[in-house]
Every structure is written in structure tokens, then in C-alpha cells.
Amino acid sequence: MRVLSDTAWAVVGVAGAFGGLKVVESLRPAVTGDDVGAPADQAGLRELPRAYVLSAGAIVASPALTSGLPRWCGPLGVAVQVAGVVLRVWAMRTLSGHYAHAVRVVEDQPVIHSGPYRHVRHPGYLGVVLLWAGAALAARNVLAPALTLAAVGTAYRLRMEAEDALLRRELPGYDAYAASTPRLIPALRGRRP
Template sequence: MENILLGAVGLTWAIVELTLRVRDRVRGKGGTEGDRGTRRFSGALLMAAVVGAWVLSAVAGRHSPLRVPGLEAAGVVVLFAGVVTRVWAVATLGRSFRTTVEVDVGQAVVTSGPYRWVRHPSYTGLLLAALGLGLGFGTWPGLVLCAVLPVVGLWRRIEVEEAEMTRVLGDAYEAYKGRTKRLVPGLW
């Protein structure tokens, strides 16, 4: 049952991501000049983590020492929480959300919804979703891949994005940075 739920929520996540890309194109937004290759890099590492964890799960036997039984249900819950967090962040930003690093001149700093706790809740959602898949696929190496590679991919992207936000939004964004964490409320 957990495998079906994991697949259904994973497919929902993929549809959300595809929809965001299509939405950018339809609106004539989503230029990648400002992101310095970070969308491609972070996306590649995310895909490598998910595909790697899936392959490990597929080749590891039921009684393999790589397998950690009982993580599947937790994986579904964490994956679902990640997708919900991502969608909530996108909905809160509305037309200002893009899959690329772009900030509209005159755009206000959003501090409502999940942005009241962290500066990058859509990335928090991505990281939770990847971690959920790592748990759901049920191997230790797969879990490590899904916990580490997406963070590596987003680290530089967040730096690039925050520099652009500071450049365009100025003191208002600096003040916001001073009172919120990047990805994890109260920690980081």
C-alpha cells in the first residue's frame, strides 16, 4: 500500500513541477540568465538523488543489508508534507513565483504564509519531498543520496537568489533576512 501511495504522491509532485515550468513559459517568464546555471545544477542533483535511490531500491533484495524496513510509511508522510509545503509557498507568492531567479522591480517582500517562518519554503518543500522519496525507497544509501545531493544543489542557488533579492528589494529584504532563517525555522 505504501508503494502505491509513494508513487501517487511522487507523480503529483512531478506534475506540480512540470506545471510550474509550463506556467513560466506561458507567461513569458522564467529567463535563466540570472540564475547562473543553478536551476540546471540543482535539478540535475535532485534527479540524480531520486533516480539513484530508486535504482538502489530496485536492485536491493528484500533482505539486503542496504534495506531498512519500515521507512516506507514515513516516506509517504514526509513526501506529502514536502509537496504541500512547496505548493503553499508557490500559492503564497502567486504571480511572483518563478522556477528561475528573477525578481520584479517594485515587488514586495512576502512575509505571509510559510514565508513568515523561512525565506525559502519552496526549497524546504523540495528538500522534504526528496527526503520522503529517500525514506520511501527504503535503503540507507538511497536515503543519504536524497538527503545530501538536493541540499548541495540548492546551496549555491540560494546564495544567487538572495543576492538578487537584496539587489532588487534592498533594505526590506535585508531586514527580512535578519529575522528569518533560510530553510528550517529557528535553525538554518
């Protein structure tokens, strides 16, 4: 009976991940300029759909292979997904028209220091990682989060490395911003060693 319940939660999690991506895309602001970047700067972009499919398969199959996480991880996973969608939308709205699918810099593009960008350089990517981590957590087993974070995390790591390299090279002020703002995990501020 636990396997059926965990499988149902896994399906809810995967549906939430793909549904969350669809909601985010529907709330995306219009892009300033074009949404095309140089192919050399698009590392990781082709890996994202593969990571999503691999993660979805691992999440749905994992309840049949293993269990072990408490039952409350199902609802907690869905809550993490909602938080991921909210963070991604907040990041998009903060960047406004500069939030594009392609990694590129347009004329007069500013370095944004407000909203979630005060805390991390890539809050939109963090939002999607949370969306998939929540889906995996909803499956209520150990295997799904490990595989999902490995797949999605690797794809977004490649994407962030390419984006950081381009922005350091072409966006004045980004290098200083990057030196003072963590890439993905917010720093604990105000703590002294």
C-alpha cells in the same frame, strides 16, 4: 523478499517525487511579468534535473545494496512527500504571481512576510527537498536518503545562494527580512538560552 518490498517502496517514492513535481507545476499561479532572469542569477537551475535523476537512480538501486530502516519508513516517506507538496503549493500561493522559475525581481515586487515565509525564506525549496527526502525514506534504507539529500541539497543550496544575493541587491527590505528569517530550517522560537 525484503529487497523486493523495499524496491517496490522505492519505486513508489520516485513516482511520488516526479508526480509531486507535476502536481505542483499544475497548481502554479500565473507569473507577474516575465519568467526570465539574468543568466548570472540562475545558479543551480541546471543542476536540479541532474540531482533529480541521480536521486531517482540512487533510490531505486539502493534496496539491492543495503537495507536497515524499519518497514514503517515506507509509509512515512510518502507522508513526508505529501507534506512537501503542500508546503510548496502554500509557498506558491502566498507569493502569488511573484513565484517564478527564474530568479528575478520585477517592478513593485514586495518582500513577503506571511504564510510559510514567516518561518523560512525559501519554503518552496524546502517543500521540494522534503518531496525528495520522502522518496528516499520510502526506499527504507540508509543509502538513499544520504545520496538524495546530498544531490538535491547541493543543487538547492546553489540556487538559494544565487537568489539571496539577487534579492539582497535588488529588492528593498529583503536584507532585513533575511537577517531575521532562517533560510531553510525554521528556528525554534520562544526558547531562551
